[in-house]
Amino acid sequence: MNRKDLILLSLFRASRSVAAGLIMIAFPYLVLQRLKYGPLALGLIYVAGAAGTATLGLLLGFLGDLWGRKRALFLSGALLPLSAVLVFLSSHLGFLVVAAAVGGLSATGSLPGGGVGGASAPVQSAVIADLVVPAQRTFYFSAFSFLSGVFGALGALLARIVDVRDAFLVAAVVSLMGLPLVTGLGVPAAKGKLRELPSKLVIGKFSLTALLNGLSGGLVIPFLIPFFVLVYSLPKSGMAVYGFVAGLMASLAMLAAPLLERWLGFVRAVAWTRGIGAVLLVILPLVRWLPLSLAIYLMTPSLRIMAMPVQQSALVDMVERNERGRALAANQVATLSAGSAGIILAGWLFETAEIALPFLIYAGAMFANIYLYFRFFSAWKGPAVPPAAEEADLKG
Numbered sequence: 001m002n003r004k005d006l007i008l009l010s011l012f013r014a015s016r017s018v019a020a021g022l023i024m025i026a027f028p029y030l031v032l033q034r035l036k037y038g039p040l041a042l043g044l045i046y047v048a049g050a051a052g053t054a055t056l057g058l059l060l061g062f063l064g065d066l067w068g069r070k071r072a073l074f075l076s077g078a079l080l081p082l083s084a085v086l087v088f089l090s091s092h093l094g095f096l097v098v099a100a101a102v103g104g105l106s107a108t109g110s111l112p113g114g115g116v117g118g119a120s121a122p123v124q125s126a127v128i129a130d131l132v133v134p135a136q137r138t139f140y141f142s143a144f145s146f147l148s149g150v151f152g153a154l155g156a157l158l159a160r161i162v163d164v165r166d167a168f169l170v171a172a173v174v175s176l177m178g179l180p181l182v183t184g185l186g187v188p189a190a191k192g193k194l195r196e197l198p199s200k201l202v203i204g205k206f207s208l209t210a211l212l213n214g215l216s217g218g219l220v221i222p223f224l225i226p227f228f229v230l231v232y233s234l235p236k237s238g239m240a241v242y243g244f245v246a247g248l249m250a251s252l253a254m255l256a257a258p259l260l261e262r263w264l265g266f267v268r269a270v271a272w273t274r275g276i277g278a279v280l281l282v283i284l285p286l287v288r289w290l291p292l293s294l295a296i297y298l299m300t301p302s303l304r305i306m307a308m309p310v311q312q313s314a315l316v317d318m319v320e321r322n323e324r325g326r327a328l329a330a331n332q333v334a335t336l337s338a339g340s341a342g343i344i345l346a347g348w349l350f351e352t353a354e355i356a357l358p359f360l361i362y363a364g365a366m367f368a369n370i371y372l373y374f375r376f377f378s379a380w381k382g383p384a385v386p387p388a389a390e391e392a393d394l395k396g
Helices: 003-034 039-066 069-089 093-103 118-131 134-158 166-177 179-184 200-231 236-254 257-264 266-286 290-305 308-318 321-351 356-377 388-395
Strands: none
Touching (some): 003 039, 003 118, 003 134, 003 179, 003 236, 039 069, 039 118, 039 200, 039 321, 069 093, 069 118, 069 166, 069 179, 118 134, 118 321, 134 236, 134 308, 200 236, 200 308, 200 321, 200 356, 236 290, 257 308, 266 290, 321 356
């Protein structure tokens, strides 16, 4: 394990997270209030972001396995500042769609989970898995997610004092600052082969669970801020503070992932955290009381992603080393493809004032997702003995 590489990767990730936090708050206000587009238009823009993230994430996952992690990571790092510049330069709907596709402005995930600029997430996770020994993966996945959440929360708070349009220029500059750090990374050379994928059965199972997780996320997560804009007319200054607190809470919750893994195990950690979150999200649109709604909003990111490092660690442990980029990318493609359908449906329901229905469908999809986790993975207890060759390579 090379600490210099982990520090460089963490600084790169921090710069992107600040930019993502700015964009997460500013983008819905730009679209809904400044440009006067409706919720359906916002939903369609997010669909373009999800589709772009899925396509680019899959491409970058393949490139990371076959061409080299560092090259793929550098390429992915350039996409977010390019996207932010496009939004800053033009208000035309077509430019917003292109920018969303390039930069992954999908909002289908929380800040720690890569909700903005998510095409970079699979290759980043593969790099982390390459840099640390198996026994420490859950810890480092949670630590990096914590880092993303903290700096993303700072970016969300920064949105309070930055003009809606200027936020995208600031985001472009900040995210660009981290790009040169990638050149200093030392990661193992790619050894994968295009036509070989021995772990395809495991990848398929994770992809099925990701479909339902993505559908539920698309139905609700991109519309949490619009929900408060449309139902409670909360101003951007107030929403920026709540976004900061929610991101910070989610980041702290991620640090509990190693404890969750030891206490509950992989499957039950996913089931309990996401199940409780689904119940709370059913309450959100039905009980129109602002303090309760804000409390649920603050807890939702934490509950949805608290077990994410455990899930990431299980995935990379179950597949071959030279398939990790593709496995993580396939998981993301499944999540975002289903998320796009959820975004379109929720955008239409918000447009027709059926605001409660996306939250109810979310709960149904999430509990079906939990059932699949128990069916597919309940017998898995983790790797019995870490691969000796990998341990030796990393320690050397």
